[in-house]
Amino acid sequence: MAVQPEGTPCWVDATFTDLEAAKSFYADLLGWTYGESSPEYGDYTQAYAGGKAVAALAPPMPGQESPSAWCLYFASADAAATADRIRDAGGQVDMGPMEVGDFGTMLIARDPSGVSFGVWQAGTHEGFERRGESGSFAWAEAFTREPEETDAFFPAVFRYKTQRMEDDAVDFKLFKLGDDTVLGRMKMGEEFPPEMPPYINVYFAVEDCDAAVEKATQRGGQLHFGPMDTPFGRFAALTDPQGAAFSVIDLTTTRGDMPKLSDVS
Structure with a gap:
């Protein structure tokens, strides 16, 4: 690889x-x-x-x-x-x-x-051997209360180009390497408790989002959002029994139109 x-x-x-x-x-x-x-x-x-x-x-x-x-x-x-x-x-x-x-x-x-x-x-470990398939990493988003800081920082470190989602209801941007979109950035709103620190939410691909949510909650995980259909897949946000936040997404179940994006840099 x-x-x-x-x-x-x-x-x-x-x-x-x-x-x-x-x-x-x-x-x-x-x-x-x-x-x-x-x-x-x-x-x-x-x-x-x-x-x-x-x-x-x-x-x-x-x-x-x-x-x-x-x-x-x-x-x-x-x-x-x-x-x-x-x-x-x-x-x-x-x-x-x-x-x-x-x-x-x-x-x-x-x-x-x-x-x-x-x-x-x-070195000898090059990273993921599988991604975007069931059981593997699929996507990630940085959640921050200071989006201007994050928006300036990541492109300065990794030379990302930035796109903004044209939606007044949400403050969301995408970071790209060439033609590849590699990371999202979401502003944390009032729905996030003040004691919750900013973080990167990791998405794991699953074959059935609803079945994954049921299994996670049966095993002591907590559902925070979803399942929800999007143009990118059906996903849900959870924490595991020890408090680690993550999401699951069925990339094959898509609904709705792709959002409009505008280039920032």
Whole structure:
């Protein structure tokens, strides 16, 4: 598999206090199987869909007390250079860059509005082996209360072009690499509780959105929005039993007209 262009979403992982419970939840929901945990890398455990690597789960690192959350990583040819651009654009590097054996080099950062994300410079691990298919990453959106900060930051770091959705009812933009749309940006409104931090919402593809929601809630997950039909697919927003937010989307069930977009940059 070729290395992804810089700024392309290339991997997701999450930490869970109860790793075995998280593995069971996502195995039941998304059909994941798991590789052997890697004690030398904090019991980092890779997840597979259809035999292809799609994500990873791990327990928190010693002293880490942050709540469970999915982290989206963007591809970089040079993580140190990306870290410099992050700082120059007003962001903060919270961890790294650090080498992870011969797998690659990673860092964790935040944009000026507080949206957390990762950067991955591939070594032997190039990222997703499957995407846009059942059980794998399908899409992601940055949710922020300070959209102007996020809109300026990500194009400065990853050279994105920006499009705006022409809809007065929602403040939504798209970031593009060439002809490929790689990330959405949504303004957080009053429907989000004030204690909820900004975040990147990761979407996983499923064959049946309604069945996935039923299974997730039966297993202790919480439904927050949907299921809802859109021109992009039928989706729903959830949190898992340990509080990590994510969405599921059936990309084959589409309804309605595509929204009108206008170029910003």
